[in-house]
Amino acid sequence: xxxxxxxxxxEDHIALIRLNRPDALNALNAELLGELADAVTxxxxxxxxxxxxxxGSEKAFAAGADIREMSTKSFVDVFSEDLFTRETxxxxxxxKPIIAAVSGYALGGGCELAMICDFIIAADTAKxxxxxxxxxxxxxxxxxxxxxxFVGKSKSMDMHLTGRFMDAEExxxxxxxxxxxPAKKLMEEAMGAAQKIAxxxxxTVKAVKESVNRSxxxxxxxxxxxxxxxxxxxxxxxxxxxxxxxxVEKREPQFRDK
Ligand code: HXC
Numbered sequence: 270x271x272x273x274x275x276x277x278x279x280e281d282h283i284a285l286i287r288l289n290r291p292d293a294l295n296a297l298n299a300e301l302l303g304e305l306a307d308a309v310t311x312x313x314x315x316x317x318x319x320x321x322x323x324x325g326s327e328k329a330f331a332a333g334a335d336i337r338e339m340s341t342k343s344f345v346d347v348f349s350e351d352l353f354t355r356e357t358x359x360x361x362x363x364x365k366p367i368i369a370a371v372s373g374y375a376l377g378g379g380c381e382l383a384m385i386c387d388f389i390i391a392a393d394t395a396k397x398x399x400x401x402x403x404x405x406x407x408x409x410x411x412x413x414x415x416x417x418x419f420v421g422k423s424k425s426m427d428m429h430l431t432g433r434f435m436d437a438e439e440x441x442x443x444x445x446x447x448x449x450x451p452a453k454k455l456m457e458e459a460m461g462a463a464q465k466i467a468x469x470x471x472x473t474v475k476a477v478k479e480s481v482n483r484s485x486x487x488x489x490x491x492x493x494x495x496x497x498x499x500x501x502x503x504x505x506x507x508x509x510x511x512x513x514x515x516x517v518e519k520r521e522p523q524f525r526d527k
Pocket of ligand 1: 292293294296332333337352353374377378379404408409410
């Protein structure tokens with residue numbers, strides 16, 4: 270499907286989705302988020318796709334929700350349409366891993382979108398922030414909750430209350446991003462990580478995603494039980510037999526997603 274605000278390419282089992290509103294630093298408007306929800310849903314349903322990479326431009330992953338589009342809305346508007354909830358829920362429902370490859374600005378909804386992905390690889394030019402306070406609002410796509418879980422209360426409060434930006438080095442130190450690479454190497458690094466994931470058993474990949482996400486959504490005791498039972502359940506798969514046999518026989522595993 271052709272999109273107006275995205276460029277989607279599928280190659281070697283990886284769906285590369287590029288946000289493409291260059292005139293507005295990829296600000297998230299209803300059209301872009303609707304298209305993104307659709308592209309992620311399609312990639313999730315496409316058997317050829319084993320991993321998704323979401324990126325923006327060199328200057329901006331996304332500079333936040335589109336302020337122009339939001340500026341004239343009333344409480345009744347945003348409450349009634351539950352602004353951006355359906356779209357973000359659709360992205361969260363994706364069972365395949367989504368890597369955010371972030372260069373330049375990831376602000377407000379842009380930072381929140383990166384955090385909705387499964388992990389973030391940042392260029393050394395990346396800048397993260399939750400500057401909604403400067404607009405007289407708070408974050409609205411999970412920023413106060415997710416950033417706090419990533420970086421802890423103190424730094425999250427600092428970011429949300431002052432609206433300051435955090436560079437890539439600070440973001441890595443704080444645990445917001447998994448790796449920082451020179452800007453020129455960003456896509457090579459992200460596609461390399463996606464390729465590594467694509468080589469694993471798709472069953473095990475789904476199990477990992479569900480198990481790690483559990484740690485955000487339940488108590489430690491329940492999460493540990495979920496993980497143990499997932500570990501147990503994978504012994505019913507051919508890929509567990511193959512993975513362990515390959516190790517013992519000193520060869521590469523041939524996973525069949527069964
Ligand atoms: C709409 C935006 C935009 C945004 C940038 N642009 N950010 N348009 N919404 N969030 C537009 C500018 O208006 C401008 O268009 C063009 O992109 C280039 O931006 P400049 O400001 O000229 O670039 P620069 O001087 O380099 O500054 C970059 C910037 C700044 C620091 C990122 O643009 C900025 O502060 N943007 C807003 C960041 C922000 O507050 N984000 C949070 C939004 S609220 P023109 O036509 O003038 O050239 C949010 C809430 C989410 O995300 C919750 C929703 C439920």
